[in-house]
Amino acid sequence: MSDWVVRLIEQSGYLGIGFLMFLETIFPPIPSEVIMPVAGVAAGQGKLSYALVVLSGTSGAMLGNIVWYLAARALGLDRLHPFIDKWGRWLTITWPEVQRADRWFRSHGLPFVLLGRLVPTVRSLVSVPAGLLHMQFRRFLVASILGTGAWTALLALAGFKMGENYARIDDVLGPISTGIMAVLVIGYFWRVWTHRNYEPPKA
Template sequence: MILTAAHHASAAGNEAPTGGIAGWATDMMDSLGAPGAGLAIALENLFPPLPSEVILPLAGFAASQGKFGVVEALLWTTAGSVIGALALYAIGALLGRERTVAIAARLPLVKASDIQRTEEWFARHGTKAVFFGRMIPIFRSMISVPAGVERMRLPVFLALTTAGSLIWNAAFILIGHALGARWHQVTDLVGLYSKGVIAVVVLAVLAFVALRIRRARKGEHRSAR
């Protein structure tokens, strides 16, 4: 979620940014209007490196320039969020539990008990995970896959995804609309939040790997006695 100096320079005036992700999203909105913002968000769900933290404030900025209405932006981006989430849900459903377990079993340091615990956790907290996950970078896209694998009831999944996406999208679009040409300020701030989430995930993965290696070494030591 790093914007180049050129992006900031163009955003400082009334001109839309050019180049990079911001320029790409702007071109989509210029060509297609509010549906372009929706398409960009649908692609963001499928390709998480495309940051909604850039696209959504830009949609608010475009609305402030009269390119389309705020309500249009909100409806189309939420529709894009739901469509993208549905595509990932379908991938999870097609993958299914048996294939997921088989793939996980081939991964180093992953045990069958890990899959079972994950399933039990999702059974207890899946609805909260789908709803609040829409507001967390990385997880906002990925949470749809386990929902599909576990075959969460589609009406429930759609309702939770729509509600969570609506809140997330509305916050950024309205802030972008209020800031106008200074829309990038919210992107810079949320970039810190995203980096914090990524850092926590990396630390959790490293801790998991370190714990598994330690347990494996202890098991080898005991069997050697």
């Protein structure tokens, strides 16, 4: 995949960086851990401007973040209510828990989104709860720009400093992403087990 990323950035420059980061946000398997370091290498070689690399990467990712947010907000929690009542065991959540999450998000939504943008694997999915729980768009935008900007700047800086050795970045972040995914999977099965006696509400 890195060869494809390199070619696209070489051919399309800042537009290619923005496009790739948009795709990375919409389809998380496309890793920003490859895109931004490759762009940083190009900046380190004088082919691109580091500031514009960060700006284009952040802009592309933010466009994807907004798409996810608007889609989740359009769906809304109320439409999920019957689905949660019926499949709560396998979703490992009940409607009262959703209501508590809604109240919690009203107070802690901004730091949740800001810090969530800095966590590999789940950073692209942070927009979904923000949209579903109707986080104020301005607060969502501010938190997402700060978190996403910091993430893209750090990855681009790593590529800028490390040059052709940028692949070592994934050697560090790869195991972290795998560990986070393992924790999420284990957590899900634990929640399924604890919800084994769940009974759907009676109509």
